[in-house]
Amino acid sequence: MNQWQNFTKGFIKENAVFVLLLGLCPTLAVTSSAINGLGMGLATTFVLVASNMVVTSVKSFIPDKVRIPSFIVIIASFVTIVELVMQAYTPALFDTLGIFIPLIVVNCLVLGRAEGFASKQSFLSSMIDGLGMGLGFTFALTLLGSVREMLGNGSIFDVKFATGDAILIFILQPGAFIVLGYLIALINKLRKTT
């Protein structure tokens, strides 16, 4: 597999949210607007790339039996960094995302890539894999956030394009489940035809 395919597989073919169904908790919780989805996606991407790089560098020193706890410590360190940086520079976004920032630690996507990919592959492949999967995750969150914001608030990235009443339910909790359900059905359809 060449590196380009390695990079692009995260967007549609092996998209974390739509196909692998990993990391659904933050996906559903923070996507009430496009900008929140984008912020959460980028934070996760950073953790994913950094932890993949470290895991692949130290993989030969870690005994097999304690590899999962070691990976969790590595991931948790980067999450703490993200937490402190966001608290300092983007306090508004930090408040909206709330406990879902520390919860990146238990995002199955991050641990899944560390265990399933970075612990076996070379440094470069792991870095590209982390970047591709992370940006694919960001793409999914931004798409979900945009659809919900458009239907529920009549705006996109806080730019209002429709007047009158929007369908409020889509930015409330039930809307998250329903929009994601239809998006997965749509992506399944697209994957079958291509």
Next chain:
Amino acid sequence: MEYFGIIIGAIFVSNIVLAQFLGICPFLGVSGKVSTSVGMSGAVLFVMTLATLVTWLIYVYVLLPLGITFLQTISFILVIAALVQMVEIILKKVSPPLYQALGIFLPLITTNCAVLGVALLTQSKNYDLLQAIVFAVANAIGFGLAMILFSGLREHLNLMMVPKGMRGVPIALVTAGILAMAFMGFAGMV
């Protein structure tokens, strides 16, 4: 009255799965049958209560006095991972039937964000020890309620004629959405 508010609030008004979106992975992953959801809910009840108790003690007696609360995330996840392992070993020895029932669900719980989520929420709400335990138990019951209701619905869905493109996960998510809508009816109760 105060405890009553915490309990009703955690189970119905801000249900951990349907309103706070924690623990979605097991909610979608092992909700195929009612019997497995009961097992999973039991394991979550057990681990969540223990984890909240232990992390509360660590936060108040270790992290706070030393002024290292920024290590909250990393220490909580390690404690939870160790705790789950320990519970597994003890259960295997002490109560084989219970281990048989909960065993396969225990490793999954380490990465269940509901457990870490409740531990973190407890800190952000500044509960004392008893309130924290009540909050954890109530949240676990809320998780079990959502999980068992949803698996009952999914068992029925298997018998329904569903359009081809919506089969499997998409229809399950839409169903969960409608369930969440029903739970919104509890809003404003507490």
